[in-house]
Amino acid sequence: MLSISNSHNNRQKNTSGFSYSFFVFESFKMVKVLLNDIVLAESDSTKIVEGNHYFPPSSLNMEYFEDVPNYSTACPWKGKATYYTLKVDGKTMPKAAWTYKQPMKAATEVQDHVAFFQRDGVKIVE
Numbered sequence: 001m002l003s004i005s006n007s008h009n010n011r012q013k014n015t016s017g018f019s020y021s022f023f024v025f026e027s028f029k030m031v032k033v034l035l036n037d038i039v040l041a042e043s044d045s046t047k048i049v050e051g052n053h054y055f056p057p058s059s060l061n062m063e064y065f066e067d068v069p070n071y072s073t074a075c076p077w078k079g080k081a082t083y084y085t086l087k088v089d090g091k092t093m094p095k096a097a098w099t100y101k102q103p104m105k106a107a108t109e110v111q112d113h114v115a116f117f118q119r120d121g122v123k124i125v126e
Contacts, residue, residue, distance in 0.1 A: 023049075024048070025048040026048075027044075027046045027047075027053065029044065030042070030043070031043060031124060031125070031126050032124070033055065033116050033123070033124055034123045035064075035086065035088045035093075035123070036088060036091075038088050040060070040061055040065075040086065040088070040122070041055040041060050041061065042059055043056055045059075049078075049110060052115040053124055054113035055113055055114050055115070057113070065085075065087075066084060066086075066087060068094065077104060077107060078103050078104060078106070078107035078110070079100055079102065079103045081099065081100055082098065082099055083095040083097065083099075084096065093121075093122065095117075096122060097114050097117070098115055099112060099113065099114045100112075
């Protein structure tokens with residue numbers, strides 16, 4: 001089940017003359033992130049932004065996560081994203097997940113939540 005978050009419904013932003021809208025949805029379906037049948041994250045309370053499930057920190061199996069030092073990207077409304085490398089069964093997937101540790105005001109709902117790229121065998125299963 002999905003619902004539009006009450007505190008952040010349709011938002012409009014204007015950054016340097018570029019205007020866009022975005023939504024933050026809450027999902028109450030059980031969602032898992034798997035790699036080789038190993039559960040990297042599992043939650044029935046994710047946030048969905050721009051098609052990506054953001055998993056709460058308590059849902060992560062952190063033994064498979066390693067911070068990527070000295071690398072970040074920037075989103076005009078979420079802020080600075082930092083990345084994790086995933087290490088599972090001897091396989092390394094660099095920059096396979098990301099988080100916003102200090103997001104901009106518009107993205108506070110996803111602070112410290114983690115989203116994943118679906119590549120190199122990483123699967124998001126609903």
